Structure formats: structure tokens, C-alpha cells
Amino acid sequence: MFDPKTRVLIVDDMLTMRKIVGKVCKEIGFTDLTEAADGALAWESISNANPQYGLIISDWNMPNCSGLDLLKRLRTDTRFKTTPFLLVTAEAEQHQVVEALKAGVDNYVVKPFSKDQLSEKLEAVHKKYSK
Amino acid sequence: MDVQFFKPFVDGTLKVFEIQCKMKAAPIKPFIKGTHPQPSFEIAASIGLTSSAFTGSITLCFPKEVYLALMSNMLGEPYTAITDELSDGAAELLNMIFGSAKVALNPKGYNIQMAIPSIIRGENLKTTHFTRQQVIVLPFETEKGEFHIEISTEGASLK
Numbered sequence: 001m002f003d004p005k006t007r008v009l010i011v012d013d014m015l016t017m018r019k020i021v022g023k024v025c026k027e028i029g030f031t032d033l034t035e036a037a038d039g040a041l042a043w044e045s046i047s048n049a050n051p052q053y054g055l056i057i058s059d060w061n062m063p064n065c066s067g068l069d070l071l072k073r074l075r076t077d078t079r080f081k082t083t084p085f086l087l088v089t090a091e092a093e094q095h096q097v098v099e100a101l102k103a104g105v106d107n108y109v110v111k112p113f114s115k116d117q118l119s120e121k122l123e124a125v126h127k128k129y130s131k
Numbered sequence: 132m133d134v135q136f137f138k139p140f141v142d143g144t145l146k147v148f149e150i151q152c153k154m155k156a157a158p159i160k161p162f163i164k165g166t167h168p169q170p171s172f173e174i175a176a177s178i179g180l181t182s183s184a185f186t187g188s189i190t191l192c193f194p195k196e197v198y199l200a201l202m203s204n205m206l207g208e209p210y211t212a213i214t215d216e217l218s219d220g221a222a223e224l225l226n227m228i229f230g231s232a233k234v235a236l237n238p239k240g241y242n243i244q245m246a247i248p249s250i251i252r253g254e255n256l257k258t259t260h261f262t263r264q265q266v267i268v269l270p271f272e273t274e275k276g277e278f279h280i281e282i283s284t285e286g287a288s289l290k
Contacts (some may be wrong), residue, residue: 016220019206020151061226061245090230091245093237111227112151 001119002084002126004029006054011035011042011070012088013062017111021057021088024115028122039065043073046080053083055125060089060100060108068103075104084125088113136236137161140189140280141269143231147224148273153204156271156278164266164281171255172278174198174213176221178229178248180284182241187284190258191225200275213252222248228280 008030012018018035025033034053036042039062046053056074058067065073067087074080087100087108100108106125109118141158148156172192180187193201199210202220210217225248233243260266260283270279 014219014223014226015216016202016206016223020223023207063247090226091233093234111230112147114150 001123002030002055004031006030007032007034007049007051008055008057009034009036009042009045009049009053011037011039011056011058011062011067013038013059013064017059017088021118024113024118025057027115028119038062039067039070039073042070046074046083052079055084055086055122057086057088060087060096061091068100071100071105072103082129084129086121086125136241137267137269137282139232139235140228140282142235143228144269144271144280146231147227148201148271151205151227152201152224154201154273154275156273159270159272159277161267161269164260164268167268169257170194170277170279171257173252173254173256174218174221175251175256175258176225176248177251178225179246180243180282181246182243184241185284185286187262187282187286188260189225189229190281191221191228191278192256192258192281193221193278194276197273197275197278200273218250218252222250 008025010018010021022033036045058070060067071085074083085106087105089108090111092110106128107121109121145156148154173195175190175192177188177190180189195213202210202217236243258281262283262285264284266281266283268279268281270277
């Protein structure tokens with residue numbers, strides 16, 4: 001599993017959802033959590049972060065800059081090509097999953113989700129980068 | 132509109148309540164708006180429904196006590212008032228219910244698109260839908276009281 005000290009960025013335009021994800025992350029054991037209210041603010045935070053974020057958990061459907069747009073932007077920047085990225089979505093139709101995978105997402109979790117479900121997804125993301 | 136259209140919204144609501152809100156909800160018999168006394172509410176989230184066959188809206192309505200209990204369960208802190216900070220939770224719940232229903236309905240050809248929800252807050256709120264067709268009310272019961280979903284459609288008739 002991820003080191004509990006991993007810097008985690010939670011991106012969601014809904015404050016309530018940021019709180020829910022943050023609460024579950026704390027329950028999982030993460031201690032270093034930062035929030036951003038949309039993809040554009042997240043990009044700014046990611047670009048300026050020192051040290052870099054070790055995990056990004058982002059909502060998909062946001063105004064201004066969506067989670068998918070943020071992901072695409074990260075994957076075209078050599079600094080963030082391998083930053084672990086988990087998408088959170090309320091809808092996961094097959095064509096959307098394919099689109100996210102093509103853009104370089106590491107995994108996704110569908111809302112509503114339990115602590116165990118998020119934990120499982122994060123474990124899968126961690127395994128991918130531990131090989 | 133086939134009545135089966137509404138089932139995924141009921142299923143989605145039960146799923147969201149169980150997994151995210153950790154609160155049991157039970158569906159009560161649906162009715163057509165105007166045929167039963169209309170309960171008032173203090174917060175609602177509404178989202179436009181667009182598809183290739185029809186348009187409409189879905190509105191999720193909560194009385195204060197039910198909403199505060201839900202938020203307390205979801206966020207792990209006790210709440211006594213619906214503040215600005217707490218308001219977007221209604222939209223998030225509706226997003227989850229809508230997303231769940233959309234995934235169940237679109238393979239059947241409904242082609243529903245996701246939209247951005249809006250939130251309405253106030254005392255003793257009531258809704259009015261500017262549709263020529265019937266508005267379906269899906270009520271639910273919880274340990275803290277009842278809440279309901281209103282679904283209006285235009286361009287499709289109930290079967």
C-alpha cells in the first residue's frame with residue numbers, strides 16, 4: 001500500500017465530496033492531504049508542489065477543467081507522466097472507461113464507494129507502480 | 132415513458148444511502164404529483180434531463196432533519212444547521228443517484244446526458260414543474276423522516 005506520508009491531492013468541485021474523500025483517506029491512513037476545487041486549480045497546485053504529489057484522486061465531472069482534462073495535461077508533461085492518478089466518477093459507461101484508460105488513468109472508482117472499495121482501488125494503483 | 136424508467140432512480144437512491152450515507156432508506160409507493168398532499172422541504176438539488184427522446188428534470192428534496200442526519204453520517208461530524216458549506220452535499224447525492232440510473236438506463240437506449248445540478252435552499256419550499264405531462268414523485272422513508280424525488284419529463288408519455 002502507499003506510504004501513509006504520501007502527498008495526496010484531492011480534486012473535486014463539491015466541497016462535500018472533497019470532505020468525504022478526505023475522511024476516507026484519513027481512515028485508510030494518509031496524513032498529508034491537500035484539496036483543489038477544480039482541474040485548473042489542481043494543475044496550479046501540482047505545478048508548484050515541492051515535493052511533488054505522490055497520488056492524485058480527482059473527480060471526473062467538474063466545470064472549468066474536468067478530471068479527464070487534468071489527467072491529459074499531466075500525461076503530456078514529462079514531470080507528471082507517472083504520477084499515480086485515480087479518477088472518481090458517478091457514471092462509468094464503457095466508452096468513458098476506455099477514454100480514461102487511453103488518457104493514462106491508473107484506475108477509477110465509481111461513486112458511491114465504501115472505504116474498502118477506495119482502499120482496493122488505491123492498492124491496485126500502488127501495485128502498478130511497485131512492479 | 133415506461134414506468135421501468137423510474138426503477139433505476141429508486142435503486143440508485145437505495146445504493147447511495149446504504150454505501151455513502153450509511154443510512155437505511157425504504158421506498159414508499161410512488162404517486163403522481165398533485166394527487167397526494169405535497170410535503171415541504173428545506174433543501175433540494177435539481178438537474179436537467181436531456182436525451183435524444185425527451186427532456187425533463189429530477190429534483191431531490193429533503194426536510195432539514197433528514198438532510199442533517201445524512202450529512203452527519205457521510206462526513207462523520209454532527210451538524211445542526213444547513214450552512215453554505217453543507218449545501219452542495221444535496222447536489223453530490225443527486226449526481227450519484229443520477230449517475231447510477233444513467234448507467235442502468237443508457238444501455239436500454241435512453242441516451243441520457245449528464246448535466247450540472249443546482250441547489251435550492253429555504254424554508255417550506257415547494258416545487259412547480261412547467262410540463263404538460265405528469266410529474267412522478269418517488270417518496271422514501273428513513274429513521275429520521277421522509278424525503279422524495281420528483282421526476283418530470285416532456286416529450287414522452289407514461290405507459
